[in-house]
Amino acid sequence: MYAAIMFALLAFFLVALYRGARLITLTALVAAAFMVTWLAGPLGTVGAVIGALVLVPLAALLNVSALRRQVLTAPLFRAFRAVLPAMSDTEREALEAGDTWWEAELFRGRPDWSQLLDTPYVALTEDEQRFLDEDTDALCAMLDEWQIHFEDKDLPPEVWAFIRERGFFGMLIHKEHGGLGFSAQAQSMVVSKIATRSVTAAVTVMVPNSLGPGELLQHYGTAEQQAYWLPRLARGEETPCFALTGPEVGSDAGAIPDTGVVCRRQVDGESVLGIELTFDKRYITLAPVATVIGLAFRLLDPDGLLGDGTTTDYGITCALVPGDAEGLEIGRRHYPGGAFMNGPLRGRNVFVPLDAIIGGPAMAGAGWRMLVECLSAGRGISLPALATATGKGLYGATGAYTAIRRQFNVSIGWFEGVQEAMGRIGGLTYTLEASRTLTATALDQCSPGVITALLKYHSTEMMRQVVTDAMDIHGGRGVIMGPRNYLAIPWQLLPVAITVEGANIMTRSLMIFGQGAIRCHPYVYPEMEATRDNNLERFDRLFWAHAGYTVNRGVRAWGLALTGARLARAPVTGPLKGYYRDVERLSAALSFCSDVAMSTLGGSLKLRESTSARLGDILSQLYLATAVLKYYETYGRDSDDHLPHARWALDHALSRAGEALDAFCRNYPKPLVGRLLAWVVLPFGQPWKRPADALNGQVSELMMRPNAVSEALRGHIYVGDRATDPTGQLLETFEQLQTVGPAYERLLKAVSRGRITGADLDAQLEAAVSEEIIGPADADAIRAYDALRREAILTDDFDAEYVRDPLAFRRDGAGAGARHAG
Known part of the structure; x- marks a missing residue:
């Protein structure tokens, strides 16, 4: 009887830990076990007294907040404050910029599926659909990428005129300022369709609609700046660019050496308070043809002319510079393997009035936050759209080519080696479209910086894989340059996508988990802020809630691992319900491993780039997997053709997440901790396997004939005249x-x-x-x-x-x- 009661209490205790019960509940269960042990006789009187002398003070110490705060939390607080690394203003602004969304649910170990499944995709308005079907198709019909890329190395004049006249540069500008006021979803689909015809034209259109003066002015500009500049940008009267990167400043944009010194100058006989700029910028898209430049620089006020005698270095600031400003060197071109306009900008003693600061003088020094917030939005639209367009185009082209091209009297798509590559093209394209659609929906609701960083990295890496596989399949057909070759130019331009808007190595190693761990975690950043504010009471509440959270996630991860995720709840029925459980298991493992890593490695974690990158990989693959799950639920449930694509995409994402988790444990800097983590989250090894040969075969067979997925993807690409294209x-x-x-x-x-x-x-x-x-x-x-x-x-x-x-x-x-x- 005693054994049965104790077993029941232990079971209740584990269930309580698994479900995240409050400390008082856990204390009551321990007290009940103690009483049963005492009354049943094993302890005896002496044992009971000793046990009481230990457990009662401990229970009081943990549950009485005032006592706990003074005895336990205060020493921890002092130690935490001593090791907490200093945070610069730029680091703080980068962390605080943007919002969190679905990725926070995945990071926290117990995703609320309703937040994902009950969020409808953003649908195009009538105006957006008409623009996509008519104006965008009309633009695509004007484009000859071979002529643009090889012959002219520029868009034809009539194409430039069409882009300006039809408002392609003003998609993000609100209608009240003369722009199109399109949703992120519409912008993404327009850029994606153009990219299936011409990467040069797509880049030309997407840059003014991502990081550029238009977006900065719309969010931060003064009323006067908005009234003057936004209509001109929307009508195409001005061609914008944004100058951020320099010869020695790429990913470390916070170290911008370009300066602007507040001074007075005589302009038309009047003394004007303004800024004298000196800068040297590189890799600036649209710079050679820009008429207005958004410029990032460090603002200095050595003479206190702005009125604050205590501040001489205001930090990164953004201002507008006219393309014809005296002292500006503009017009020279880089040639980044493609014909889109890109080049350097140099300025020596370029003078602009103080009201050229975007947002006016009140926004002096606010440039870094502005850039981080706007870059995150643009990063989530432009490059994922470009990558998805590449996948869509090559899905159709490769499927058709492998059916048509024969070797040994057989269509080459029936060879298993080819099918392995085709499976990747089909499955990754499905993932690209699912994640592009979900992220564009998120961007129409908020500004999720972590999601856009992870999608920029993974979408361009998936594009790299798709183009590589397509090139392997096409062989000489993809090598010989010419108008017939739809592969060579995307292949040539791959490094651009990999490099821009946050180089992929840096994005994976530093940004995804580095920002995600702090922004998505419910306690870490508030604990840091409580420490900096020297608020012991708030730190006490957060710290002990955090401790309970970590224990709960560890028990959940262990329980889900032991049961093969059978304890997890699937919010749907059908063939994919097991994947929902696996996502929840990996989510719990990510949450627990992240907490252990932050607590055992501390500030050195950000220097352990491979360690943090693997945690970022898990978060990323969970996001991609859930994007596929939602896409299938919305568009694929009634189609047999969607299921193999979705299964391939999910097997690929979960296997990549599992491999990252296994590598994280095996390579953990503290080997003993790594083995303990592996025992908790992977007690039977890494169970998720890459897509099977049979699944590759199913996807490739579908690609070699018309199917529901190819029809859906084909509706988003441009197919030219069949006589000449x-x-x-x-x-x-x-x-x-x-x-x-x-x-x-x-x-x-x-x-x-x-x-x-x-x-x-x-x-x-x-x-x-x-x-x-x-x-x-x-x-x-x-x-x-x-x-x-x-x-x-x-x-x-x-x-x-x-x-x-x-x-x-x-x-x-x-x-x-x-x-x-x-």
Whole structure:
């Protein structure tokens, strides 16, 4: 009887820990176990007295807040304050910038699924849909990426004019200022569609709508600045750029060496209070053609002209500089492997009035926070849109090419080696579209800095994998440059996406977990603030709540690991419900491991970049997995075609998260702690496996025929004229194959088996009709298809003079039609 009661109490205690019961409840359970042990006799009187002398003071010490605060918390508080690293203003502003959203639920170990599943995707308005279908398609029809990239190395003048006139530079500017006032979802879809036609045009459009003067003015500008500049930007009367990066300042933007000194100058006979700027910027998109420059610099006021005699260094500030300002060097170009406008900006003693500061003099020194907040929003729209466009385009093109292209008399998409790469293209594209859609929805509600950082990194890395796999599959078809090649330019421009808006190595190593751990954690940042405010009472409440939180997450992680996540709750039924449980298990493991890492490594954690990066990888993959789960619930539940894509994406994300968790434990800087963590979160090893060969086969087979996923993705890309556009020609050939496929297969089998012979296709078709293997109509259809097929697999060759000087070749009258031949 005693054993049964004690077992029940132990079970209740573990359940209470698992469910996060309050300290008083846990104390009561311990007291009950003590009383049962005493009354049942094992302790005896002496044992009971000793136990009481130990447990009663301990219970009082933990539960009586005033006593606990003085005896336990005060020494901890002093120690915490002594080791708490100093935080600069720029670090504080970066941490406080933006919001948290769904990623906070994933970080905290008990995700509230309703927050994800009950949030509807942002739908396009009628104006947004019309702009996407009409204006964006009209722009795409004007674009010839080969001419832009290889011949002119610039957009044609009529394209620049169209972009300006139709408001592409003003998508984010509110309608009250003459802009389009589009949602983040609409901006993302417009940029994504343009990118399926021309990366150059997409970059040109996306930069003014991400980090740029327009967004900064809209959020922080004075009424006068907004009234003057925003309508001009929206109408395309001004071409903007933003100058942040310099020769020795990339990821460490807080160390900007460019300066602006407050001074007085004579302007048109009047003494004007302003700023004398000296700067040297690099890698600035649209700089060569900009008419107005948003400039980040360090503002200095050595003579106290701003009225604050105690401040000489105001810190990073943002101001507007006219493109024709005296002392500004502008117009030279970089060539970053692509034709979009990018170049340096230099300024020596460039003078602007004080009201050129974005937001006016009151915003002097507020530039870093402005940049962090606006960069996070733009980072979540522009590059994920570009990466998703690449995935969508190559999903369709690779699926069509592998069905059309044959080796050993078999479509190459049936080879398992090819299917492995195709599985990645299909599954990663599904992930890209799911995460792009979810993140754009988040950006229309808030400014989630952690999400945008992780999506920038992972979307561009997924794009890198998709392009690499597509290149491997296409072989020479992807290597030989020319108008037919839809792969080479994205391949060439990959480093741009990997590098800009936070280099990927830095983003993964420092930003995702570094910012996420503090912003998403319910206690860490408030504890830091309580310590800096020297508030012992607040620190006491937070610290002990944090301790209970850590114990709860550890017990949850252990319980879920021991039971294979069967204790977790799935909010849906159906084939994917097990993945919800696995996400909750990994979420609990992430939460517990993060707390242990922060408590045992302290401030040195941010120097342990591989350790923190692996925790960031877990958080990132959980976000991607849940984006897929929501996308499937919204669009895929009634479609058999979605399920293999979703399963592939989820298997890939969870296996990557599991591998990161395993590597975190194995490589933990304190080996004993690492082994303990592994025992808690991975007691039976890493259980999540990468997508199976059979799943690769299912995805690749779907890609080689029209399916619900490809139809949905195709609705978001631009397909050009089928008579002249290589992608249009390829897809027309693919569609024809669906019609002639059965007859074509009968013909090829008859030839391979020697049933019919013939020196060429016409002879083989004649023999096949004679043998009644196919009918005359089939023969005509196969003949027409084979002509399309040959065009679809050809590469370009050129006149040698054209390669040497394409503009001169065109100018001499050969014309665009003679520049290449199939």
